[in-house]
Structures are given as structure tokens and as C-alpha cells.
Amino acid sequence: xxxxxxxxxxxxxxxxxxxxxxxxxxxxxxxxxxxxxxxxxxxxxxxxxxxxxxxxxxxxxxxxxxxxxxxxxxxxxxxxxxxxxxxxxxxxxxxxxxxxxxxxxxxxxxxxxxxxxxxxxxxxxxxxxxxxxxxxxxxxxxxxxxxxxxxxxxxxxxxxxxxxxxxxxxxxxxxxxxxxxxxxxxxxxxxxxxxxxxxxxxxxxxxxxxxxxxxxxxxxxxxxxxxxxxxxxxxxxxxxxxxxxxxxxxxxxxxxxxxxxxxxxxxxxxxxxxxxxx
Amino acid sequence: xxxxxxxxxxxxxxxxxxxxxxxxxxxxxxxxxxxxxxxxxxxxxxxxxxxxxxxxxxxxxxxxxxxxxxxxxxxxxxxxxxxxxxxxxxxxxxxxxxxxxxxxxxxxxxxxxxxxxxxxxxxxxxxxxxxxxxxxxxxxxxxxxxxxxxxxxxxxxxxxxxxxxxxxxxxxxxxxxxxxxxxxxxxxxxxxxxxxxxxxxxxxxxxxxxxxxxxxxxxxxxxxxxxxxxxxxxxxxxxxxxxxxxxxxxxxxxxxxxxxxxxxxxxxxxxxxxxxxx
Numbered sequence: 001x002x003x004x005x006x007x008x009x010x011x012x013x014x015x016x017x018x019x020x021x022x023x024x025x026x027x028x029x030x031x032x033x034x035x036x037x038x039x040x041x042x043x044x045x046x047x048x049x050x051x052x053x054x055x056x057x058x059x060x061x062x063x064x065x066x067x068x069x070x071x072x073x074x075x076x077x078x079x080x081x082x083x084x085x086x087x088x089x090x091x092x093x094x095x096x097x098x099x100x101x102x103x104x105x106x107x108x109x110x111x112x113x114x115x116x117x118x119x120x121x122x123x124x125x126x127x128x129x130x131x132x133x134x135x136x137x138x139x140x141x142x143x144x145x146x147x148x149x150x151x152x153x154x155x156x157x158x159x160x161x162x163x164x165x166x167x168x169x170x171x172x173x174x175x176x177x178x179x180x181x182x183x184x185x186x187x188x189x190x191x192x193x194x195x196x197x198x199x200x201x202x203x204x205x206x207x208x209x210x211x212x213x214x215x216x217x218x219x220x221x222x223x224x225x226x227x228x229x230x231x232x233x234x235x236x237x238x239x240x241x242x243x244x245x246x247x248x249x250x251x252x253x254x255x256x257x258x259x260x261x262x263x264x265x266x267x268x269x270x271x272x273x274x275x276x277x278x
Numbered sequence: 279x280x281x282x283x284x285x286x287x288x289x290x291x292x293x294x295x296x297x298x299x300x301x302x303x304x305x306x307x308x309x310x311x312x313x314x315x316x317x318x319x320x321x322x323x324x325x326x327x328x329x330x331x332x333x334x335x336x337x338x339x340x341x342x343x344x345x346x347x348x349x350x351x352x353x354x355x356x357x358x359x360x361x362x363x364x365x366x367x368x369x370x371x372x373x374x375x376x377x378x379x380x381x382x383x384x385x386x387x388x389x390x391x392x393x394x395x396x397x398x399x400x401x402x403x404x405x406x407x408x409x410x411x412x413x414x415x416x417x418x419x420x421x422x423x424x425x426x427x428x429x430x431x432x433x434x435x436x437x438x439x440x441x442x443x444x445x446x447x448x449x450x451x452x453x454x455x456x457x458x459x460x461x462x463x464x465x466x467x468x469x470x471x472x473x474x475x476x477x478x479x480x481x482x483x484x485x486x487x488x489x490x491x492x493x494x495x496x497x498x499x500x501x502x503x504x505x506x507x508x509x510x511x512x513x514x515x516x517x518x519x520x521x522x523x524x525x526x527x528x529x530x531x532x533x534x535x536x537x538x539x540x541x542x543x544x545x546x547x548x549x550x551x552x553x554x555x556x
Contacts (some may be wrong), residue, residue, distance in 0.1 A: 025504055056338055059349040060503065067500045071493075078487055085486070171489035172365055176357050183353035187346040 007112055010075050015116045018068035019123025026065060027128045034132050036125075036140020037227035040147050043124060044214040045189075051215030051229065052189060059190050062209075066182065069155055072116050074175055077162030079112070080105045080263075081174075084167050088268040102263045106160060106256060113156035117148055139227035143214055146241050150212050150248055157208075157252040158182060164259035167266055185209040208251050211244035280391055283383050287395035288402075290366070297362040297403055304358075304407040307351055311335040312414050319419065327423035330415040331458040336408060336465065337427065337522045352516055356499045359469060360492055363399040364476045367392050368491050371480060389481055389550030393474060393542060400473035405466030412458050421455075428524075440524040461521035468519045471535050472499070474542040481549025498538075 022043055030038070030048040038048075045052040045062050052058050083091045083105075095101040121144065128134055158178050165174035188207040191200040204210050218238040219225045291297055315333045338348045370376045370392075380388040430437050444450050445464070450457040476495045485491060499515050506514035517523050518531045 021504065056345045056349060059345070060352065063349070063353050064500065064503055067504070070496075074489055074492070077489070082487075171487040172361075172492065175489045175492065176354075176361065179357050180350075180354050183350045186353065187350045190346040190349060 004108070007076070007079065007108070008115065011072065011112045011116050012119055014068065014072040014075065015119025016123050018072070018116070018120040020127060021068055022065065022120065022124040023127035023131065026061070027124065027132070029132045032133065034128070034134050035227070036134060036136045037143050037224075039125065039128055039134055040140060040143040041215045041228065043121070044147055044151075044212055046213075046215040046229075052213050053192065055193075056190070059186060062189060062213075063183070063186050066186065068120070069116070069151075069158075070179060070182075073155065073159045073162055073178070076109060076112050076116075076159045077166060077175060077178075078171060079109055079159075080163040081166040081171060084266070084268065092268050098264050099260065102260050105163075106259075109159050109163065110152075110156050113159055114148075114152045117152040117155060121148055137227075139221075139223045142221065142224050143227065146217075147214060150244060153245075153248045153252050154208060154212060157248070157255050160252075160259050161255050164255075164262050167262060182209070189213070206247070208248050211239055211247050213239075217241065217244070279383060280387050283379075283387065283391040284394045284398070287391060288398050291363045291395055291399040292402070294362070294366050296365050297399065300358050300361045300403050301407065303354070304404065305410070307335050307347060308407045308411040308414075311347060312411060312418070315415075316418060324420045324423055326425065327420055328425040328427050329423050329454060330419040330421060331412070331454050332425075332427055332522055333415055333419065334408070334411055334458065334521070336462070336520050338520070355469075356472075356496045357492060359400065359473050359495050360476045362403045362473075363396040364473055364480060364491060365488055367396060367477055368480045368485075368488050371484065372488070385552070386547070386550035389546045393477055393481075393546045396477040397470040397474050401466045401470040404469035405462060408462045408465065409459070412455075412462065416455070443524045443526060444522065445518065445527070458521060465519050465521075468535065471538050471542070475538045478542040478545030478549075481546045 027034075027039055027042050028048060038046075041051075042048070043065070045058070045065070047058065047061075052062065080102075092098065092101075125134070125144070161181075162171075162174050162178045165177055168174075169177065185207045186209050188203055189210060191204045192210075194200040195204055210216065215228065216239050217228055218240055219228065220240070311333075319327060319333075335347065335351065338345065370379070376388065383391070424432050426432075426437070426440075428440075430440060441447050441450055444457075446457060446460060449460060472495050475498065476491060479494045480491055503514045503516075506512055506517075512525045512528060517525050518527060
């Protein structure tokens with residue numbers, strides 16, 4: 001109980017930090033009045049009303065948008081792993097069914113990831129509303145929901161990845177591996193300028209981070225479609241929420257299932273990865 | 279005794295898997311950039327060629343796909359910094375090996391020999407791959423080429439203005455090749471000081487998970503980038519450590535490196551005085 005309370009407190013702190021940074025650094029109204037969809041699009045990579053087009057400063061801005069979540073992931077990346085570091089024999093003799101233990105811990109990480117995203121979004125929207133005139137509307141609420149779902153799943157995926165890799169590699173190497181993977185996916189956003197070449201188009205489409213850029217979405221809901229500014233470049237644009245949800249969920253499922261296998265078959269009597277690995 | 283201990287620790291750090299992995303990652307950046315440049319420019323007329331030193335991976339506009347690779351490098355750089363020497367130092371403290379060494383050569387000597395080994399190891403690992411690239415470019419591309427990847431010709435009135443904003447512009451005007459070497463050494467020096475700043479936290483604080491030693495340098499470097507998005511002028515760390523950055527520099531940067539080094543020295547002195555067993 002004490003552990004859960006401390007996890008929740010840290011998550012709240014990281015969420016508030018992330019939201020505040022987003023509100024101050026990435027929300028920049030184009031006009032006197034900002035509509036909620038514009039604000040949500042800016043939180044996911046757009047500049048003003050313009051969608052991300054893959055320049056170096058935009059990629060670095062996107063990376064900076066993820067920097068606070070990396071801090072959260074570093075912290076939550078020890079939620080499962082710490083049971084493998086201290087008294088692991090004691091923990092797993094009391095939990096002989098490791099699959100059940102893994103499910104419970106994965107749910108805890110999911111809860112923390114969802115809480116982090118919720119707090120971060122709430123703080124970002126509220127602070128922006130205090131600083132600028134923000135007008136809420138239905139398409140904005142729908143985009144906010146898309147943002148919440150996609151970013152929660154992605155944060156959960158990276159956090160689980162760090163947890164399970166840590167068991168083998170140690171916390172530092174695992175975080176480094178996950179961060180490098182995410183950095184490569186963010187960098188792939190830059191390939192959109194070369195998306196007329198099939199290889200680069202495919203690479204951009206399979207990169208999970210591309211599916212977090214709401215400015216690249218098209219929607220079957222007319223009000224939402226109208227709220228996303230049209231982009232002129234042909235051939236690449238037009239992710240839809242169901243497709244993106246599917247892509248991000250596939251990555252998430254792959255990580256969660258491989259993590260389950262690793263946890264089930266890890267020898268708890270082997271050396272301490274924290275000192276051997278990194 | 280002190281310098282012998284430093285030499286032993288540098289040798290030991292250079293043989294660690296962390297150093298080898300970091301070196302190989304940086305070398306991979308260099309080689310991919312070199313190969314892409316060769317493929318892009320083979321058969322081109324010397325008059326249309328870009329200056330060989332401006333094709334380096336440390337130049338954000340240096341190659342065909344360099345924006346993507348360069349952005350990955352900038353993203354993983356703060357995570358790679360502690361890997362060659364700071365993480366082995368942290369492990370040494372976690373395993374208690376440091377007590378043995380401090381007992382042999384004295385606490386203060388041990389702490390300072392560790393700081394010096396962090397500086398030298400990080401400098402070597404972060405400099406050699408880029409010096410190799412300078413050699414490769416000198417061999418493979420025509421040394422008479424004068425072009426700029428930004429498309430600004432040397433007779434363009436903007437060109438002198440751009441060159442004047444380089445960090446050591448006087449040296450660049452005298453010899454662009456010597457400038458590239460000096461800038462690469464400066465990049466190594468900055469990396470070494472950032473790593474020493476991380477090592478200061480190892481000397482003073484003790485964390486259960488090695489990944490938390492990543493935080494000081496990660497937070498510092500990203501704070502400069504975040505500040506850059508908000509404050510007029512440029513505070514992002516990479517504007518100062520990269521050779522061909524034409525943005526206006528803030529003179530305050532001259533103080534940052536000595537201050538970081540001073541923090542590292544003071545923290546090491548404090549750590550060296552502390553009781554090893556406490």
C-alpha cells in the first residue's frame with residue numbers, strides 16, 4: 001500500500017511537470033482565441049495551425065515533448081524490476097504463479113501510465129486556459145480522448161519495455177535501449193519529407209511515433225475532420241484513429257507478451273543485473 | 279601513485295562493455311554518414327561539391343539523411359554520456375569495490391583519480407570516432423571543394439556573416455581543416471565535462487538503481503534545450519558544441535563549462551572526505 005501511494009505521488013509530480021512544460025513551451029496560440037482542437041494538435045507536434053513537416057527543429061521539439069515522459073518512464077521502469085533486485089526469492093516464493101504476478105504488476109504500470117497522461121493533459125489544458133483564451137468544443141474533446149488513449153498506450157509500452165529489459169540488462173542499459181528506440185522512431189518523422197520514396201513512406205507508416213502526431217490524422221467524423229487543418233502534401237497523410245490505435249496496440253501487445261515470457265522464464269537465483277548489466 | 283591509479287582506471291574503463299558500446303554507436307553514426315555522402319556525391323563535379331569538413335556528422339545539414347541521424351545523435355547523446363566511465367564508477371561504489379581501492383590509495387586520491395579517469399575516458403570515446411571521420415573525408419572527397427550544405431556560396435554576402443557566428447571563426451578562416459579538428463576536440467572536452475558533472479553525483483549521492491545517475495546530465499542538457507524554446511536567443515547546448523552552427527551565441531556559455539567542472543571538483547572533494555563505510 002505504501003509502495004502504491006509513493007508510486008502515485010511520483011506519477012502525479014511527473015504529470016504536473018510534464019503538463020506545465022507543455023503548456024508553457026509548446027502551446028502557442030496563432031490568434032487571440034485558441035480552440036481546443038488547435039491546442040491538442042499543438043501538444044502532439046503541430047506548430048500553431050500547421051502540421052509537423054519533419055524539419056530538424058520540429059523533430060527536436062517532438063523529442064522535447066517526450067522528455068518529461070522519459071523521466072516518468074525511468075521512474076516507473078523500476079516498478080516491476082525492483083522485485084527482481086531486492087529479495088526476489090522472497091517475492092516469488094510468496095507469488096508462485098508468476099503469470100498472475102506479472103498481470104497484476106502490468107496493470108499497476110498501466111494505471112500509472114494512464115494517470116501520468118491524464119494529469120499531464122489536464123494540467124496542460126488548464127494552464128493554457130489560464131494563460132490564453134481557450135474555447136472548448138466537441139471535436140476538441142474527441143481529439144483530447146484520442147490523444148489520451150494513444151499516448152497512454154505508448155507510455156505504457158515503453159515503461160513495460162524498460163521493466164522487462166532491466167531484468168536482463170540492468171536499469172541503465174534497459175533505459176538506454178528503450179530511449180534509443182524511441183529516438184529512432186522520433187527521427188523517422190523527418191522522413192516524411194522523402195515520403196514520395198516507397199521505402200521511406202513505409203518506414204514512416206510503421207513507426208509508432210508517427211501515429212501519435214494528431215495533425216496527420218483524417219477523421220470520418222465531419223466535425224473532427226474540419227477541426228484538423230488540411231495538409232497539402234499528397235501520398236503520406238491520412239492516418240485514422242482506428243488504424244493508429246491498432247498499430248500502437250500491436251507494438252504494446254508484442255512488448256507485453258514478450259515481457260511475460262521473459263518474466264516467466266527468468267532464473268531469480270542468477271546474478272543481480274543491476275551490478276552485472278548496468 | 280596517483281597518476282598510476284588514474285592510468286589503471288582509464289585502461290579498465292576503456293575495456294568495459296559500456297565504453298565499447300558507446301564507441302561503436304558513435305562510429306556507426308560516422309560510418310553511415312560517410313557511406314551516404316560517398317553515394318550522394320560520387321561522380322559530382324568539384325565545383326558543386328560541399329566542403330569535406332561540412333559533410334561531417336556533427337554538422338546538422340551535413341548529408342542527405344543527416345537531419346534524421348543528427349537528431350538521433352542529439353537525442354541519445356545525454357543518455358550515452360555516463361555510459362563509458364560514470365556507470366562503472368557508480369557500480370564500483372555499489373559493490374563496495376571503492377572501499378577497497380580507497381583503503382589502498384586514500385579516499386581523496388581515489389575520488390580525484392576517478393574524476394580524472396571519467397574526464398579522460400569520456401574525452402577519448404567521444405572524440406576518436408569523429409577524428410576518424412575527418413580522416414575519411416579528407417581521403418575521399420576533393421580538398422578543393424568549397425560548397426556549403428545550406429547552399430550559400432562563398433561569394434554570397436551572407437557567407438562571412440554566417441562564418442563569423444562559428445565558435446572559433448578566426449581559426450575557420452585560417453584553416454577549415456584545423457578548425458574541424460579543434461572543434462572535434464572541443465566537442466570531446468564538453469562531453470568529458472558533462473560526464474564529470476554526472477560523476478559528481480556518484481561521489482556524493484547513492485542511488486539504488488544506476489539509471490538514476492543519468493538524471494543530472496539529462497536534466498541539465500534538456501533544460502537548456504527547453505529554455506531555448508522559451509527564451510529569445512539560444513540556450514540549447516548543441517548550438518555551442520557543434521562546429522558549424524551559425525546561430526548567434528550567448529556569451530554566458532563561457533562560464534557554463536568552468537562552473538560545471540567546479541561543481542564536479544567540489545563534489546568529488548566532499549565525496550573523498552566522506553567515510554567510506556558510512
